[in-house]
Amino acid sequence: xxxxxxxxxxxxxxxxxxxxxxxxxxxxxxxxxxxxxxxxxxxxxxxxxxxxxxxxxxxxxxxxxxxxxxxxxxxxxxxxxxxxxxxxxxxxxxxxxxxxxxxxxxxxxxxxxxxxxxxxxxxxxxxxxxxxxxxxxxxxxxxxxxxxxxxxxxxxxxxxxxxxxxxxxxxxxxxxxxxxxxxxxxxxxxxxxxxxxxxxxxxxxxxxxxxxxxxxxxxxxxxxxxxxxxxxxxxxxxxxxxxxxxxxxxxxxxxxxxxxxxxxxxxxxxxxxxxxxxxxxxxxxxxxxxxxxxxxxxxxxxxxxxxxxxxxxxxxxxxxxxxxxxxxxxxxxxxxxxxxxxxxxxxxxxxxxxxx
Numbered sequence: 303x304x305x306x307x308x309x310x311x312x313x314x315x316x317x318x319x320x321x322x323x324x325x326x327x328x329x330x331x332x333x334x335x336x337x338x339x340x341x342x343x344x345x346x347x348x349x350x351x352x353x354x355x356x357x358x359x360x361x362x363x364x365x366x367x368x369x370x371x372x373x374x375x376x377x378x379x380x381x382x383x384x385x386x387x388x389x390x391x392x393x394x395x396x397x398x399x400x401x402x403x404x405x406x407x408x409x410x411x412x413x414x415x416x417x418x419x420x421x422x423x424x425x426x427x428x429x430x431x432x433x434x435x436x437x438x439x440x441x442x443x444x445x446x447x448x449x450x451x452x453x454x455x456x457x458x459x460x461x462x463x464x465x466x467x468x469x470x471x472x473x474x475x476x477x478x479x480x481x482x483x484x485x486x487x488x489x490x491x492x493x494x495x496x497x498x499x500x501x502x503x504x505x506x507x508x509x510x511x512x513x514x515x516x517x518x519x520x521x522x523x524x525x526x527x528x529x530x531x532x533x534x535x536x537x538x539x540x541x542x543x544x545x546x547x548x549x550x551x552x553x554x555x556x557x558x559x560x561x562x563x564x565x566x567x568x569x570x571x572x573x574x575x576x577x578x579x580x581x582x583x584x585x586x587x588x589x590x591x592x593x594x595x596x597x598x599x600x601x602x603x604x605x606x607x608x609x610x611x612x613x614x615x616x617x618x619x620x621x622x623x624x625x626x627x628x629x630x631x632x633x634x635x636x637x638x639x640x641x642x643x644x645x646x647x648x649x650x651x652x653x654x655x656x657x658x
Contacts, residue, residue: 305333305418306347317425318464324436324604328463329426333415336444337405337456346411348419354457357446361453367443368498369398372603373560374465375420375435375656377427378644383420383435383656386642388413390560395439398495403452404441412439416460417656424658428464432639436465436604465604473635475611475625476517476600478533480583481507482616486531486555488524493531493555500557504534516614518600522583524555530581531555536600536608537562540586541630544596551578561601565634567650572637574630587613590620597628607635 316330328351335346362368373391376384389409396406416437420427427435439460443453484507487493487500507519520538523529530550532538537559539549547569552558569576589595590613598610611625640646641653 304346305415306345307422318428322428322464322466324465324467325463328461329423329435331419331423332462333419333460335415335458337458339454343405343407343411343458346415348415348422351461354459356444359446359448361443361445361447364448365443365450365453366497366499366502367402367404367453368441369395369402369404369496370438370440370498371395371398371496373437373439374603374642375427375437375462376642376644377429377433377435378655380644381658382644383424383427383658384642384644385416385420385654385656387560387564387652388416388654390563391439394496394558394560395441398497399441401492401495402497404443404456407441407458413654419460419462420656421658423462424656426462426464428466430466433464433466434642435462437462467605473607473609473627473632475609475622475627477515477612477614477619478518478520478600478610479507479511479514479516480520480613480615481522482527485524485527486521486534489554491555494552494557496557501534508534520583520613523553528582528584529553530583530586532557533600533610536602536605538610539565539599539601540581540589540595541597541599541628542589542594544628544630545573546575546577547630548577548579548581550581553580559602561603561606561638564638564650564652565601565607568637569634571649572633583615587615587620590622596623597630598622599628599631599634606639607631 332351333348335343337343371391392409392412399406441458444457445453445455486503518533521531566576600608609627609631613620641648
């Protein structure tokens with residue numbers, strides 16, 4: 303299937319502004335395509351960034367059939383643009399689609415569409431230190447009907463925009479509140495799919511703890527309320543005695559993060575032990591108190607790696623590493639971003655470089 307370049311001659315080609323906000327500034331163009339049972343995916347085009355038109359009865363508005371992804375493009379010192387493991391994001395996109403009863407998008411075509419969009423809007427990839435182009439592929443159900451059931455029609459689109467640091471704290475530690483009453487997802491549900499409802503379920507607690515000065519919420523399992531799952535915008539890792547990195551094992555209610563997977567591959571190559579385990583939150587807090595846990599950090603596309611300096615449970619703060627960034631998190635951050643920006647050797651074949 304070919305991609306039509308629509309009305310580009312009418313669109314002024316802009317460039318990345320000097321000031322922008324994460325998730326609030328977008329480039330000149332976007333990719334869209336439609337799906338229906340008769341035609342499959344069709345109308346693939348890149349056109350000027352525009353509002354979507356939806357019927358008030360569109361299924362996405364009533365039954366939340368929606369999925370999305372998040373990945374980045376990075377400007378290298380020689381002016382090229384790197385994509386970091388995009389095929390893994392598109393494979394996860396399809397796993398989410400399957401879980402939400404939505405049509406899959408061919409991984410190679412998905413990558414082609416993204417590549418053409420970035421080449422067109424390459425001036426929007428920022429070159430400031432630590433900046434990147436954030437990429438948001440999305441699929442929504444568009445059938446006009448009220449009545450519970452999978453939609454027959456869908457819209458798939460990609461929008462991109464410049465991004466700086468996700469947290470205002472930068473690489474400084476963030477404070478995380480442990481949700482001891484509310485739950486986000488349950489094994490067998492849709493917690494492992496990247497769908498909007500998972501994030502909507504986290505908003506109430508996130509807004510409440512933000513008033514108390516906490517940046518994120520750490521969610522526990524929904525059955526026993528004792529096992530660590532993930533932070534709202536990140537997976538979570540704990541460092542034991544500066545050498546062993548432990549993260550919750552995927553349970554069916556935890557998003558399988560691309561950054562998480564990258565750390566599990568990268569860390570052993572840097573001399574660290576890694577382990578995926580079922581982590582009891584009370585044992586974690588005991589290990590923080592005893593000093594066995596020397597660091598904690600979140601990991602995800604948006605923040606890359608974010609040190610955690612404080613875990614709060616029922617109003618009691620548990621300070622990690624004197625609320626300072628740790629050497630292991632910084633080592634992993636430097637190595638991972640070094641690969642992304644083309645500074646470090648890509649020993650895993652993770653990078654796809656675009657010539658623009």
